[in-house]
Amino acid sequence: xxxxxxxxxxxxxxxxxxxxxxxxxxxxxxxxxxxxxxxxxxxxxxxxxxxxxxxxxxxxxxxxxxxxxxxxxxxxxxxxxxxxxxxxxxxxxxxxxxxxxxxxxxxxxxxxxxxxxxxxxxxxxxxxxxxxxxxxxxxxxxxxxxxxxxxxxxxxxxxxxxxxxxxxxxxxxxxxxxxxxxxxxxxxxxxxxxxxxxxxxxxxxxxxxxxxxxxxxxxxxxxxxxxxxxxxxxxxxxxxxxxxxxxxxxxxxxxxxxxxxxxxxxxxxxxxxxxxxxxxxxxxxxxxxxxxxxxxxxxxxxxxxxxxxxxxxxxxxxxxxxxxxxxxxxxxxxxxxxxxxxxxxxxxxxxxxxxxxxxxxxxxxxxxxxxxxxxxxxxx
Amino acid sequence: xxxxxxxxxxxxxxxxxxxxxxxxxxxxxxxxxxxxxxxxxxxxxxxxxxxxxxxxxxxxxxxxxxxxxxxxxxxxxxxxxxxxxxxxxxxxxxxxxxxxxxxxxxxxxxxxxxxxxxxxxxxxxxxxxxxxxxxxxxxxxxxxxxxxxxxxxxxxxxxxxxxxxxxxxxxxxxxxxxxxxxxxxxxxxxxxxxxxxxxxxxxxxxxxxxxxxxxxxxxxxxxxxxxxxxxxxxxxxxxxxxxxxxxxxxxxxxxx
Ligand code: SF4
Numbered sequence: 251x252x253x254x255x256x257x258x259x260x261x262x263x264x265x266x267x268x269x270x271x272x273x274x275x276x277x278x279x280x281x282x283x284x285x286x287x288x289x290x291x292x293x294x295x296x297x298x299x300x301x302x303x304x305x306x307x308x309x310x311x312x313x314x315x316x317x318x319x320x321x322x323x324x325x326x327x328x329x330x331x332x333x334x335x336x337x338x339x340x341x342x343x344x345x346x347x348x349x350x351x352x353x354x355x356x357x358x359x360x361x362x363x364x365x366x367x368x369x370x371x372x373x374x375x376x377x378x379x380x381x382x383x384x385x386x387x388x389x390x391x392x393x394x395x396x397x398x399x400x401x402x403x404x405x406x407x408x409x410x411x412x413x414x415x416x417x418x419x420x421x422x423x424x425x426x427x428x429x430x431x432x433x434x435x436x437x438x439x440x441x442x443x444x445x446x447x448x449x450x451x452x453x454x455x456x457x458x459x460x461x462x463x464x465x466x467x468x469x470x471x472x473x474x475x476x477x478x479x480x481x482x483x484x485x486x487x488x489x490x491x492x493x494x495x496x497x498x499x500x501x502x503x504x505x506x507x508x509x510x511x512x513x514x515x516x517x518x519x520x521x522x523x524x525x526x527x528x529x530x531x532x533x534x535x536x537x538x539x540x541x542x543x544x545x546x547x548x549x550x551x552x553x554x555x556x557x558x559x560x561x562x563x564x565x566x567x568x569x570x571x572x573x574x575x576x577x578x579x580x581x582x583x584x585x586x587x588x589x590x591x592x593x594x595x596x597x598x599x600x601x602x603x604x605x606x607x608x609x610x611x612x613x614x615x616x617x618x619x620x621x622x623x624x625x626x627x628x629x630x
Numbered sequence: 631x632x633x634x635x636x637x638x639x640x641x642x643x644x645x646x647x648x649x650x651x652x653x654x655x656x657x658x659x660x661x662x663x664x665x666x667x668x669x670x671x672x673x674x675x676x677x678x679x680x681x682x683x684x685x686x687x688x689x690x691x692x693x694x695x696x697x698x699x700x701x702x703x704x705x706x707x708x709x710x711x712x713x714x715x716x717x718x719x720x721x722x723x724x725x726x727x728x729x730x731x732x733x734x735x736x737x738x739x740x741x742x743x744x745x746x747x748x749x750x751x752x753x754x755x756x757x758x759x760x761x762x763x764x765x766x767x768x769x770x771x772x773x774x775x776x777x778x779x780x781x782x783x784x785x786x787x788x789x790x791x792x793x794x795x796x797x798x799x800x801x802x803x804x805x806x807x808x809x810x811x812x813x814x815x816x817x818x819x820x821x822x823x824x825x826x827x828x829x830x831x832x833x834x835x836x837x838x839x840x841x842x843x844x845x846x847x848x849x850x851x852x853x854x855x856x857x858x859x860x861x862x863x864x865x866x867x868x869x870x871x872x873x874x875x876x877x878x879x880x881x882x883x884x885x886x
Contacts, residue, residue: 273725274676275704281677281722302722303679304757313754322751328680375686391690398687409683409776626680629719 266294271614273302279376279618280328282598282625288611296606296614298599303629311588316342317415317552319585324410326590327627329372332365333568334590335414340495341577342416344562346549353538354418354545355496360431360534361404361413362496362566363527367438368397369569370520370527373622377517378449380615381458386449393441396434403427418546428535435528435535442525450521459514463605463617466511473604474596477571478519479621483511489567503530513613513620520622523569556583570594570622590630598623660796667710667736668793669699671786674709674733676726679716681743681776688779700786706732711789714762716776717745717752720818723759727815730766730804731827735836737801738769738789742782747771764814767800805833809845816847822854 272283283299307326311319323338324331336358343350375390398408403424405411413420449455465475467483480487486505490498506522508515549555559581565574571593580586598621605617653659675685688695689702703709706729718726730739741762744750749760762768769792772785792798804811808829816823830848833839 273722274674274729280682281679302719302725304719304721305717305752305755306757310752310755325680325751328683372686387686388690391686392692395687395692408778409680 265289269611270299272299278615278625279623280625282623282628284602284606284614284618286606286611286614291611293606293609293611293614296603298603300599300625300628303626305630307590307630308588311585313584315553315583316555316557316585319588320412320415324412325626326630327568327570327573327592327594327624328409329624330365330369330569331410332361332413333566333573335412336362336496337564337566337573337575338577338588339414339416340564340566341562341575342557344564345557345560345577345579346416347558348417348547348549350418351544351547352497353422353541353543356534356538356541357419357423357545358414359496359498359501360531360538361401361411363531363534364397364400364431366527366569367524367531368394368401370524371397373520373569373619374445374449374517377459377513377616377619378455380619381455383449383452383455386445389441389445389448393438396437400427400431400434403430415546415549417549418544420546422545423538428538431531431535435531439525439528442521445521450518456514459517459616459620460510460512462513462613463609463620464510464512465601465605469604470511473601475571475601476593476596477567477569477622478523479516479571479597479601481505481507482515482519484509489565489572493565495564495566501530501533513616516620516622520569554583556581557585565591568593570624570627571597590627592624592627592630594622594624594627597621598625598628664794664796668790671698671700671710671738671790671793672703672708673700673711673713674703674706674729675713675715676722676729677716678714678718678722678726679743679745681716681745684776684779684782685713685715688782693779693783695783695786698783698786698790706730707734709733710737712737712739714739714741714746716743717750717755717758718762719757720759723765724819727765728825728827731825731829735801736793736799738793738798739766739800740785740789741768741771742777742785744773744775747773750775759818765811765818767803767811769798769800802836802838805829805836805838805843806840807842808833809842809847812851813845813847816850821850824851824854 266287266289269286269288270283271286272278273281278284281302283302285297285299286293287295307322310322319338320335323334326334371390371394375387378386401411402408404427405413405420465483467485470480470483470485476487484507486507488505489495491505503526506519506526508519557579559579561576561578563574563576565572567573572591573593574591576589576591577585578587598618601621602618602623606614609617675682687693712730712733714726730737741747745752745758746762746768749758752758753760759765770785770789772781774781789798830843833843
């Protein structure tokens with residue numbers, strides 16, 4: 251029904267405009283900005299604007315002792331700090347040729363997997379919140395806290411643990427710890443059907459996430475994508491299986507993958523990884539009582555510790571993708587040069603910029619969260 | 631210049647009404663207002679650093695800061711608390727200052743994490759600002775690397791108590807000693823640093839003009855001040871239509 255005086259008017263064509271998202275915005279993970287050029291609500295171009303979290307890690311580490319650097323390594327990626335520690339420690343061990351006791355290696359795997367579970371729960375919450383479903387965020391946060399409680403008991407810190415040192419780990423598990431881990435894992439597994447109902451099979455979410463931010467396998471390989479984002483395009487590549495470190499060779503687990511390569515597939519891969527991580531952690535819990543021995547091999551006085559000259563490149567699979575440290579020593583008490591190869595730098599800058607072209611404005615936040623990028627690691 | 635825009639000389643405060651309060655209930659009323667203020671706080675949390683990761687647990691089901699009457703707010707204009715969660719790099723600090731100046735008073739700043747207190751872990755970093763209260767007045771610091779959610783809640787409780795007692799008034803310090811804060815900002819960002827907010831005019835407006843409001847640093851401000859241009863939407867419709875039909879910007883033809 252038209253009003254009486256209605257007359258079709260010729261509107262000027264809507265023109266391009268710019269929109270800044272961030273650095274402080276609920277749709278952005280952390281302190282990070284994204285500049286968009288839009289036409290209507292279609293994105294013509296996206297430009298990442300990083301640097302808000304830059305601390306100059308690689309420079310800072312050159313000025314500190316090998317052992318002091320342990321304290322700042324986890325701070326590179328806040329939601330998933332353990333892989334940072336472990337891969338730095340692995341690099342130092344490789345340079346010094348240290349033999350790590352087996353028990354310490356199993357303890358490291360336990361930590362890595364618990365950290366992966368915590369990080370994935372965090373990501374589900376954030377991703378769901380960008381589609382307007384805040385309950386998942388509340389649930390994920392509450393369940394993640396259970397894992398953080400375990401970390402606190404084991405290491406003394408909720409988020410940053412600094413539990414690994416070159417040569418092993420700092421202390422052994424407390425009494426009854428494994429039972430509590432088992433109970434938490436059982437509880438988390440029993441929650442999965444609830445999460446399925448709330449998020450993974452919920453049509454509100456499925457319809458929003460399907461077909462958003464799609465990349466093909468060729469594109470993913472070309473852009474340096476790793477981790478769950480790569481596995482969501484159908485390529486089963488996982489450092490834990492293809493270049494095993496610690497005791498992953500002795501463990502049984504699947505590499506989940508999906509074909510679609512969109513936000514939906516990436517979330518599903520993470521959900522399946524959660525199950526696999528629970529499975530791995532269970533195996534560690536079962537194996538640990540049988541593995542006796544020390545948790546640390548002797549190291550020289552850490553305050554006057556000259557690491558032999560050489561360079562080491564060690565990589566691990568973090569919850570975001572392949573994470574590696576390149577550490578060079580010139581035989582001194584401090585690293586000569588360190589470099590982090592972080593997954594988020596590719597995901598949050600190149601990949602996000604490319605995926606945002608042609609996307610709709612409301613999907614930008616979702617694309618970023620589904621890539622699980624971690625701004626502090628982009629900036630270092 | 632007409633008479634209307636005449637500004638008071640430096641150092642003058644605008645005449646503020648200081649009538650005697652005759653209502654015997656005035657104090658009771660003040661108390662009530664402060665109580666209400668302290669129990670409904672909107673918080674703008676700027677995730678400047680890693681401390682931000684302990685805020686989701688503090689806000690959601692487990693520690694639940696909403697029971698204290700504190701809720702996140704997304705825009706600075708409506709927020710009461712500015713939460714600076716962790717190290718502030720120089721690039722971020724500019725945004726934090728812009729955000730702070732846009733907030734309406736009374737406003738409170740909480741510095742979470744050791745990094746805001748003294749630089750913390752990054753004391754020798756070339757990229758971070760070390761002490762937050764060099765650049766803006768801070769009401770409460772919550773130290774720790776990183777502080778647990780319980781510590782965050784305890785800090786917020788402390789702020790609530792301060793507001794109720796009427797002692798949380800560091801925001802006035804920003805007006806009274808603007809020269810000092812601006813000087814520190816200029817040392818970091820360069821002499822031509824300026825923000826869109828006219829803090830000096832606001833100080834006059836609130837009657838908070840102190841001996842430290844103006845000084846050599848604010849004099850620099852005037853020297854470098856560029857007139858703020860109103861951003862006008864320039865819509866050249868014929869050109870846009872022409873561009874749309876692929877004729878290039880030169881070929882302005884009639885579009886039917
Ligand atoms: S005090 Fe620690 S946790 Fe907080 S911002 Fe600094 S390094 Fe991060």
